[in-house]
Amino acid sequence: MDRRETDNIQEGIYAVFLFEPQENRVTLSLNQGVGNLKRDVGTKAAREQLKSTARDVRKQIEIQGFSAEQIEFPHASQRNTLYGPGTIYYKRYSLANFPNDKIIKRDISSIVSAYRDFVIEPNGQPTVYQVPLNTGDGAVRTNYQRTIIEGVTRNQIESIVDLPSSREEFIVWGNREDEPANEGDYLLFADRDGRDGGEYTRLAKITHATVLDGDTAAAFTDAVGWGEVTDDIFPHVMFLSPVYEADLDRESFWGTIGFKGWPNDTYSAINFDRSEGNFFEEYDSVREFIQAIKGPRLFPETTRPVYDWIDAACDDVRMKLSQSDSSGSWATKRIGEAVIEDWSHALSGFQSSGSVSPATGSTFDQIRAVYENLRPELEAKADDLAIGTLDGLSPPQVLFLGAVRNIQDDNDVSGGVLDQPRLNSILNEAYSTDGTTINPSENGSHTISTVLSEGSPTVYKFTAPPDYWLTAVEYGSVSFRRDQRDQWNDVQAGDVVLFHSREKPSTDEFADQQNGLIGAGVFGETSVKQTSWWWDEYRGNEEFPLVATFDRMFLTGDFEKLDLSRAVEAKYQRNSVARINDELSALTENCLSLSEANERCRRVGGTAFPAQGMFGTFRTDAGDVDYDRPVALVEAMSDDLTEVPAVNIHKPFSGALVDNSAEILDGLYFPDQQGREILEQIETALSAGKHILLTGPPGTGKTEIAERVSAHLARNHPYLFSGYEMTTATADWSTFDTVGGYMPNESDDSGENLSFNPGIVLNRLKRTNSGVQSNELTIIDELNRADIDKAFGQLFTLLSGQSVQLPYTVDGREVELTTYDDVSGIPDPNQYVVPNSWRIFATMNAYDKTSLYEMSYAFMRRFAFVRVPAPTIDDSTEKRKDPATDLVHNYAEAWDIQASQREVDVVGKVWRKANSAVKERSIGPAIIEDVLEYVSQHPEDRLGHHLTQATISYIFPQLEGVPKRKTIVQEIQKVPDIDQDLLAQAAQEMLQIPITEDA
Numbered sequence: 001m002d003r004r005e006t007d008n009i010q011e012g013i014y015a016v017f018l019f020e021p022q023e024n025r026v027t028l029s030l031n032q033g034v035g036n037l038k039r040d041v042g043t044k045a046a047r048e049q050l051k052s053t054a055r056d057v058r059k060q061i062e063i064q065g066f067s068a069e070q071i072e073f074p075h076a077s078q079r080n081t082l083y084g085p086g087t088i089y090y091k092r093y094s095l096a097n098f099p100n101d102k103i104i105k106r107d108i109s110s111i112v113s114a115y116r117d118f119v120i121e122p123n124g125q126p127t128v129y130q131v132p133l134n135t136g137d138g139a140v141r142t143n144y145q146r147t148i149i150e151g152v153t154r155n156q157i158e159s160i161v162d163l164p165s166s167r168e169e170f171i172v173w174g175n176r177e178d179e180p181a182n183e184g185d186y187l188l189f190a191d192r193d194g195r196d197g198g199e200y201t202r203l204a205k206i207t208h209a210t211v212l213d214g215d216t217a218a219a220f221t222d223a224v225g226w227g228e229v230t231d232d233i234f235p236h237v238m239f240l241s242p243v244y245e246a247d248l249d250r251e252s253f254w255g256t257i258g259f260k261g262w263p264n265d266t267y268s269a270i271n272f273d274r275s276e277g278n279f280f281e282e283y284d285s286v287r288e289f290i291q292a293i294k295g296p297r298l299f300p301e302t303t304r305p306v307y308d309w310i311d312a313a314c315d316d317v318r319m320k321l322s323q324s325d326s327s328g329s330w331a332t333k334r335i336g337e338a339v340i341e342d343w344s345h346a347l348s349g350f351q352s353s354g355s356v357s358p359a360t361g362s363t364f365d366q367i368r369a370v371y372e373n374l375r376p377e378l379e380a381k382a383d384d385l386a387i388g389t390l391d392g393l394s395p396p397q398v399l400f401l402g403a404v405r406n407i408q409d410d411n412d413v414s415g416g417v418l419d420q421p422r423l424n425s426i427l428n429e430a431y432s433t434d435g436t437t438i439n440p441s442e443n444g445s446h447t448i449s450t451v452l453s454e455g456s457p458t459v460y461k462f463t464a465p466p467d468y469w470l471t472a473v474e475y476g477s478v479s480f481r482r483d484q485r486d487q488w489n490d491v492q493a494g495d496v497v498l499f500h501s502r503e504k505p506s507t508d509e510f511a512d513q514q515n516g517l518i519g520a521g522v523f524g525e526t527s528v529k530q531t532s533w534w535w536d537e538y539r540g541n542e543e544f545p546l547v548a549t550f551d552r553m554f555l556t557g558d559f560e561k562l563d564l565s566r567a568v569e570a571k572y573q574r575n576s577v578a579r580i581n582d583e584l585s586a587l588t589e590n591c592l593s594l595s596e597a598n599e600r601c602r603r604v605g606g607t608a609f610p611a612q613g614m615f616g617t618f619r620t621d622a623g624d625v626d627y628d629r630p631v632a633l634v635e636a637m638s639d640d641l642t643e644v645p646a647v648n649i650h651k652p653f654s655g656a657l658v659d660n661s662a663e664i665l666d667g668l669y670f671p672d673q674q675g676r677e678i679l680e681q682i683e684t685a686l687s688a689g690k691h692i693l694l695t696g697p698p699g700t701g702k703t704e705i706a707e708r709v710s711a712h713l714a715r716n717h718p719y720l721f722s723g724y725e726m727t728t729a730t731a732d733w734s735t736f737d738t739v740g741g742y743m744p745n746e747s748d749d750s751g752e753n754l755s756f757n758p759g760i761v762l763n764r765l766k767r768t769n770s771g772v773q774s775n776e777l778t779i780i781d782e783l784n785r786a787d788i789d790k791a792f793g794q795l796f797t798l799l800s801g802q803s804v805q806l807p808y809t810v811d812g813r814e815v816e817l818t819t820y821d822d823v824s825g826i827p828d829p830n831q832y833v834v835p836n837s838w839r840i841f842a843t844m845n846a847y848d849k850t851s852l853y854e855m856s857y858a859f860m861r862r863f864a865f866v867r868v869p870a871p872t873i874d875d876s877t878e879k880r881k882d883p884a885t886d887l888v889h890n891y892a893e894a895w896d897i898q899a900s901q902r903e904v905d906v907v908g909k910v911w912r913k914a915n916s917a918v919k920e921r922s923i924g925p926a927i928i929e930d931v932l933e934y935v936s937q938h939p940e941d942r943l944g945h946h947l948t949q950a951t952i953s954y955i956f957p958q959l960e961g962v963p964k965r966k967t968i969v970q971e972i973q974k975v976p977d978i979d980q981d982l983l984a985q986a987a988q989e990m991l992q993i994p995i996t997e998d999a
Helices: 035-041 043-060 101-119 139-149 214-223 250-257 286-293 310-323 330-334 337-347 358-385 395-410 420-427 447-454 466-475 482-490 535-539 568-573 577-588 594-605 628-637 658-664 671-687 702-716 788-792 795-799 883-895 901-916 925-936 940-959 965-972 980-991
Strands: 013-020 025-032 089-094 128-134 169-175 186-193 197-211 236-246 294-299 459-464 477-480 496-501 516-528 546-555 615-617 642-644 691-696 723-728 740-744 754-758 776-781 804-810 813-819 831-834 840-845 863-867
Touching: 013 101, 025 043, 025 101, 035 043, 089 101, 089 482, 128 139, 139 169, 186 236, 197 250, 197 286, 197 294, 286 294, 294 358, 310 358, 310 395, 330 358, 330 395, 337 358, 337 395, 358 395, 358 420, 395 420, 447 496, 447 516, 447 546, 447 628, 459 466, 466 477, 466 496, 466 535, 466 546, 466 568, 466 577, 477 482, 482 546, 496 628, 516 577, 516 594, 516 628, 516 702, 535 568, 568 577, 594 628, 658 671, 658 702, 671 691, 671 702, 671 863, 691 702, 702 723, 702 776, 702 840, 740 804, 754 804, 788 795, 795 813, 883 901, 883 925, 901 925, 901 940, 901 965, 925 940, 940 965, 940 980, 965 980
Parallel strands: 128 186, 459 496, 691 840, 691 863, 723 776, 776 840, 813 831
Antiparallel strands: 013 025, 025 089, 169 236, 186 197, 197 236, 236 294, 459 615, 477 546, 496 516, 516 546, 546 642, 740 754, 804 813
């Protein structure tokens, strides 16, 4: 077995199907065994090694159509957590839309082929055996005529041996070797004329080789006619396909290889690396040599198929290219993926007899020019591969069409596909350039069109009653029932959805509305909600717990008239049916009617808008993502589409952190339920409308908690929060950093014109690329390092719940910092609106008294102070076991650090001494994690030295400026394993404190 090939699932690399029943999907992956590695080096080190191996393997092989990244498993507890880091390539299949057998077989073939490429020895090349045949009428020449030139039929041999294919005719050769040749090796036949004369005549690839037992070999020899001219039996049988004429000049080849004459036998492996030759100066590899000497194909015969439809043609082109030595990459090399992406954009919306813009016409000129330049090569390759015809397209045209289409499919290129009517029209210039066509690369006037043309998203439509869409806009989301989990799982961030509103609302009490398309969105994350949002959940006993939120949202209606502060049920309870009807009319205003949508879809795609069902996908007849119809629909709505906030600025936070403490604090350790208590304080403060200030000793996890809580809020309440951003305060901060100020206009080369540039806080409230309202939680680390009164300025007023104007202008209007209560609809460019749920998470090192500014009471009263203490370590000397040992052990398990009992014990002693030396002066577990990690990575026989080095590297920096730092160092010096001299020297240099024996 090859050195890279594994024989068990606990180690090495192999192709594997991973089943995920919770998500109703299956993943085909090239992955790594994890069991033995985890046992040998531990989980943390194994994870990094798996990632490194995956990166290295990806550099050696490539699998088209597969993702080259780590798999994410939502249900990590039910999946080995190392499978993700170990992933090399993968492709996922939803059980709801599971592909057909042809696609599955193709994908399995792709991953197995790539695996074979990996497990062979590096730079492995096929062996080429030369078979020189003496001229004349000898036995070997006769047998060559019978089974190489004429071939044998299935009837002659099918009762004797298992045949490698269903073909009716075979080319076979045999000899008396006792080891079979390898599949993929080659035979190079030659007419030998004496010692030095003759020429090479045929090249044949070995597709199957076997060594037959005596009786079977005798029967086979007789069946193919070899026994008629010789008494020899040939047990080594090779099936050959394809067979080519050999285009090789013997004399020049012998000079290159360093040959002196023909070998003495008729089955001799060619040594291409002879010292007398210079073969590898002429050729990069044996494979390149084989490709160069191939002449016309002689077997199988190049009969021309007639394809019934384009998919059959593309599949045949794919198969024949992959079977050739070009390995299917010929078209990519000759044309290029980037060029085909440009072509695809130009083809979007193109009708074969329609009109195009000048820019699109220029791209079509390029397609035509590339085809003409490649025509001689296409004709030769089409003959060699026996490419057929399709609807009047010649074999070279079919090869060109199939190659381009396969690259589009393999790389999920967005835009229009190349088909036979379009190719005919382009090659014959059967289109006009007087008008324009619906084309994202040309018109591209809308953001959604750009998303469709530049990426490769799946495109959905969502159909629902008009009152459903009122709630969907309120929460920036669409929803799914539990039995629709498969469809919900299929939704990926970046996918596009078109909003279709039906005529009939959910209840007859609401008025009928226009039936049509009212907008579009780009999906963000998916989540699960716990409360009722939609009318049917309040009134129809329905449940829609599965939610897909929008990252961006666009509407044709009048957003200014929608009241998003109250749910539809609350409006109804206040007898506001008339108000609801007004909002429904505003929402469906300017919609693209269903009849017009159907007309535009048929014009560009041949089929109508998929109006039936709640959730559907735009697909072509071949099952691929259809971009032509969605682009046409978006462009039809573009004049009326307005981007609206995907977050609701009016709704308060009303979630639970404590109930999700296991998720938020995963991998962290807090003794005595301390973590839950901290989350409970944060949850209470958020619900009360307070900002959060986490305070405590260094290393207690303040920043980590702030980031984890912010990530949890953004992930589980996406209709409130669009993300979070972290920054670190400095002594240089001013209102320019936090609020903003004038800067030179980037579009003005002179730099004389100034424009308002928002600061750290204001940038969290509005997207810089679109100006649309956002709501990013703000994390400010080490807050008290800044002069708060100077840095926050006008933000004090805003944090107290009042709007304020700034001394800057945007478009001639003063910049306004506005509360959510003081604005309705879409904020103006000069307005920065603070949502009801927006919060600042700040951290403060309670011991850092150097370069810190006192915070005013006016500032502090806007924050809830949440203390994150260091764990209490009993300093009693009466106990037989150091009380810090168990504590460090518990932390080590949470950190996944593989440390010995002695290492845990000595690190615990250092921690206890550091935290007990001075009252109310402690360091947190994060610093001890660094110390333990350092110590555990070094040999235990020098534990004292490495413990001292870790103490100097990680604990000493926390003591700078501490008045009683000398006392702390002296206590640490008492730990038996500490190198006292080394510690004293470092204390003198780093902390400027002398540690003497009588100090």
